[in-house]
Amino acid sequence: MIAYALRSETPADPPAIRALITQAFAGAEHSSGTEAAIVDALRARGELILSLLAEQDGRLIGHVAFSPVAIDDGTSGWYGLGPVAVAPDRQGAGVGVALIEAGLARLRQAGAGGCVVLGDPGYYARFGFAHDATLRYEGAPAEYFMALTFDGGRPQGAVSYSVAFEASDTARD
Numbered sequence: 001m002i003a004y005a006l007r008s009e010t011p012a013d014p015p016a017i018r019a020l021i022t023q024a025f026a027g028a029e030h031s032s033g034t035e036a037a038i039v040d041a042l043r044a045r046g047e048l049i050l051s052l053l054a055e056q057d058g059r060l061i062g063h064v065a066f067s068p069v070a071i072d073d074g075t076s077g078w079y080g081l082g083p084v085a086v087a088p089d090r091q092g093a094g095v096g097v098a099l100i101e102a103g104l105a106r107l108r109q110a111g112a113g114g115c116v117v118l119g120d121p122g123y124y125a126r127f128g129f130a131h132d133a134t135l136r137y138e139g140a141p142a143e144y145f146m147a148l149t150f151d152g153g154r155p156q157g158a159v160s161y162s163v164a165f166e167a168s169d170t171a172r173d
C-alpha cells in the first residue's frame with residue numbers, strides 16, 4: 001500500500017499530466033502514442049469533464065480522464081472513461097482502481113446516466129463494466145467495449161467519442 005491523495009485537475013497541472021501520460025503509455029501494449037494529446041484536445045474543447053489526479057508527496061502518480069460520448073439513439077448524459085495512466089514505478093499498487101472508482105462515483109453523484117470504456121475486460125469488469133451487444137463501437141473487438149449503467153437505462157446503437165480522440169499533436173501551454 002502507498003499513501004496518496006486524489007484531487008481534481010487545477011490550471012497548473014496540464015504539463016505534469018502530459019508528462020505522466022506519455023511516460024505511462026511508452027511501454028503499453030495497445031498505445032497509440034497520442035493519449036497525452038487526446039487529453040490536451042479534450043481540455044481545449046471544454047470536454048474534459050472530469051480530470052482526476054493521484055498525488056504522492058507532491059508528485060503526480062496517476063490520472064484519469066472522462067469525457068462525454070454521443071449515442072445513436074440520442075441518449076445524453078453518458079461518458080467515456082480514458083485515458084487512464086499510472087506512473088510505471090507506481091503501477092500495481094491500486095492507484096488505477098482508486099482513480100477509476102472515484103471518477104465513477106463522481107459521475108454517478110453528478111447524475112450521469114452511465115459510462116463506457118474501451119479496454120481490457122479483465123481489468124474493467126471489477127468496476128461493473130460489461131460488454132453490451134446493443135451498444136456498439138466501431139473499430140475495436142466487441143468484447144473490449146464495455147458499458148456501466150448508473151440509472152438502469154440501456155441506450156442502444158453506435159457510440160462515438162469526442163473528435164479530440166483523433167488528436168495526434170501535443171499542444172503546448
Ligand SMILES: CC(C)(COP(=O)(O)OP(=O)(O)OC[C@H]1O[C@@H](n2cnc3c(N)ncnc32)[C@H](O)[C@@H]1OP(=O)(O)O)[C@@H](O)C(=O)NCCC(=O)NCCS
Nearest residue numbers: 024028083084085086091092093094095096097120122123
Ligand atoms: C492500466 C493502469 C492504468 C492500471 O493502473 P494500476 O495502478 O497499475 O492498476 P491497479 O494497481 O489499480 O490495479 C491492479 C489490478 O489490475 C490488474 N491490471 C493492471 N494492469 C492491467 C492490464 N493492463 N490489464 C489487465 N489487468 C491489469 C492487476 O493485475 C491487478 O489485478 P488484481 O487486483 O486482481 O491483482 C496502469 O497499469 C497503466 O498506466 N498502464 C499503462 C497505460 C495503460 O495501458 N492504460 C490503460 C489503457 S487506457
